[in-house]
Amino acid sequence: MIPPDAPELNINQIEAGTFSDFPKGSSKIIRMGRIPVIVLRKKNGDFKALEATCTHLDCTVQFKTDTEQIWCACHNGFYDVEGRNISGPPPRPLGQFNVTLKDDKVIITKQELA
Amino acid sequence: MSKFYQWINERLELDDAIKFAKKKRVPIFYGTVWYYLGGVSLFLFAIQLVTGILLVLYYQPGAETAFESVKFIVSKVEFGWLIREIHSWSANLFILFVFFHMFTVFFAKAYRKPREMTWITGMLLLVLGLAFGFSGYLLPWNELAYFATKVGSDIAGAIPWVGEFMLRVLRAGDEVTGATLTRFYGIHIAILPGIFTVLLVMHLMMVQFQGMSVPPEIEKIPEEKRKTIPFFPDFVLRDFMVWLIVLNIIALLAVFFPWELGQKANPLVSAPAGIRPEWYFMFMFQTLKMIPAHVLFLEGELFGVMLFGVGGLIWFFVPFLDKKSHMGIRSRFWTWFGIFLVVYIIILTIWGYLV
Ligand code: HEM
Ligand code: FES
Numbered sequence: 001m002i003p004p005d006a007p008e009l010n011i012n013q014i015e016a017g018t019f020s021d022f023p024k025g026s027s028k029i030i031r032m033g034r035i036p037v038i039v040l041r042k043k044n045g046d047f048k049a050l051e052a053t054c055t056h057l058d059c060t061v062q063f064k065t066d067t068e069q070i071w072c073a074c075h076n077g078f079y080d081v082e083g084r085n086i087s088g089p090p091p092r093p094l095g096q097f098n099v100t101l102k103d104d105k106v107i108i109t110k111q112e113l114a
Numbered sequence: 115m116s117k118f119y120q121w122i123n124e125r126l127e128l129d130d131a132i133k134f135a136k137k138k139r140v141p142i143f144y145g146t147v148w149y150y151l152g153g154v155s156l157f158l159f160a161i162q163l164v165t166g167i168l169l170v171l172y173y174q175p176g177a178e179t180a181f182e183s184v185k186f187i188v189s190k191v192e193f194g195w196l197i198r199e200i201h202s203w204s205a206n207l208f209i210l211f212v213f214f215h216m217f218t219v220f221f222a223k224a225y226r227k228p229r230e231m232t233w234i235t236g237m238l239l240l241v242l243g244l245a246f247g248f249s250g251y252l253l254p255w256n257e258l259a260y261f262a263t264k265v266g267s268d269i270a271g272a273i274p275w276v277g278e279f280m281l282r283v284l285r286a287g288d289e290v291t292g293a294t295l296t297r298f299y300g301i302h303i304a305i306l307p308g309i310f311t312v313l314l315v316m317h318l319m320m321v322q323f324q325g326m327s328v329p330p331e332i333e334k335i336p337e338e339k340r341k342t343i344p345f346f347p348d349f350v351l352r353d354f355m356v357w358l359i360v361l362n363i364i365a366l367l368a369v370f371f372p373w374e375l376g377q378k379a380n381p382l383v384s385a386p387a388g389i390r391p392e393w394y395f396m397f398m399f400q401t402l403k404m405i406p407a408h409v410l411f412l413e414g415e416l417f418g419v420m421l422f423g424v425g426g427l428i429w430f431f432v433p434f435l436d437k438k439s440h441m442g443i444r445s446r447f448w449t450w451f452g453i454f455l456v457v458y459i460i461i462l463t464i465w466g467y468l469v
Binding site (some may be wrong): 001002003006029030031034036038052054056057058059060061062072073074075076085088089090091 | 261264265267268269279282283285286287288289293381382383384385386387388389402403405406407408413414415
């Protein structure tokens with residue numbers, strides 16, 4: 001009764017939305033294959049995309065606009081906006097994705113392919 | 115004797131069964147109230163069976179149907195809300211009473227020879243009870259349950275060697291999805307009740323064969339001087355009285371303190387603040403929250419799992435570790451160990467709710 005291996009969906013690139021979907025200080029969670037990715041726009045206008053799964057115990061993180069930090073509500077874990085774990089239980093930084101802007105589209109790609 | 119009784123008796127040998135029930139006598143002393151706790155747990159389990167089976171008639175596992183079907187049960191099905199509330203309340207009281215039962219048995223040293231196996235089966239029943247709660251928690255497929263299950267199964271994944279395997283078996287894949295829900299449903303309504311029933315019968319038979327244990331101090335009193343009453347029918351009737359009171363309490367709780375259904379689970383939504391497991395996992399949850407990311411060379415998660423693993427094993431094997439109890443001597447060390455555990459659980463549970 002061991003579950004069969006699910007074939008890895010080979011998605012390397014995904015469109016997160018258009019430029020206007022992301023006002024400064026906003027964020028959105030999208031899915032790349034099986035991985036949830038948090039795409040956020042800092043107050044200075046820069047984009048950032050990180051794996052949205054907390055490295056502690058798997059909860060989905062959120063972007064705190066006021067402090068520009070990433071917060072995991074499950075056990076009060078904090079990451080900075082670059083995805084580095086800064087306080088609380090998370091043992092590792094969040095995985096990184098690349099953001100490119102093409103026309104007015106926000107495109108997220110897996111890092112090793114960039 | 116009535117003809118009817120005689121007819122049955124000739125075929126099922128009821129006389130022997132009644133003799134078996136009457137054989138046991140229940141000691142009357144300051145600790146007699148403790149003897150109700152196991153019975154109340156039994157009664158609550160019976161309620162779970164009945165209400166659970168009724169829920170099965172309408173509940174539909176699956177990511178797209180589970181939440182909706184529970185909503186249907188509580189809003190459209192006649193008295194569906196009552197059945198769900200009773201199932202939820204009785205589940206929580208069940209765990210609570212099993213805990214009470216376990217600790218009173220512990221402090222009365224009732225696990226000592228010859229009742230080691232009664233303790234072991236009781237511990238297994240507690241573990242299964244917790245598994246019932248954990249698997250049942252996910253079934254409504256709401257946000258709280260979704261993240262609690264992610265976290266809970268991830269912790270199982272941290273167990274050395276078998277973790278990876280356990281995680282995949284529990285989740286039916288790498289992620290918590292509809293497949294996990296179906297699996298938890300099967301575990302909750304078929305696998306657990308089956309195993310639970312077998313162990314429960316063993317547990318009860320042992321209690322019936324061995325009679326009630328009394329604490330070492332009472333055991334020293336010569337047998338003729340100890341007061342007892344027959345288990346059947348005297349104590350059984352008292353049991354029924356207590357059950358009736360418990361049933362009324364559940365009815366009040368179910369009507370005045372309903373369990374929220376919350377928001378439907380959505381993997382693309384951040385975990386909301388206030389994610390927490392059921393209260394009986396809270397002390398472990400709070401401990402994990404306090405352990406830093408790294409302890410010595412271990413990840414904090416692994417350290418916590420090992421801590422509880424070792425603690426659980428010690429507790430499990432207490433009858434064999436507490437050697438003094440075999441001689442009818444109260445071991446100070448184990449009594450303090452128990453007190454420490456109770457205090458630890460209470461403090462961390464309250465703390466977990468405060469922060
Ligand atoms: C044979 C026995 C049982 C059956 C057939 C059964 C069946 C079910 C079903 C169909 C549900 C989903 C409906 C719902 O969520 O309201 C459920 C939920 C649940 N069950 Fe059971 N159950 C059984 C025993 C237990 C026991 C012994 C426990 C105790 C620990 C338990 C704890 C729970 C919990 C906590 C829920 C979630 C309630 C909620 O939030 O709605 N169940 N059960
Ligand atoms: S799961 Fe994120 S802090 Fe524990």
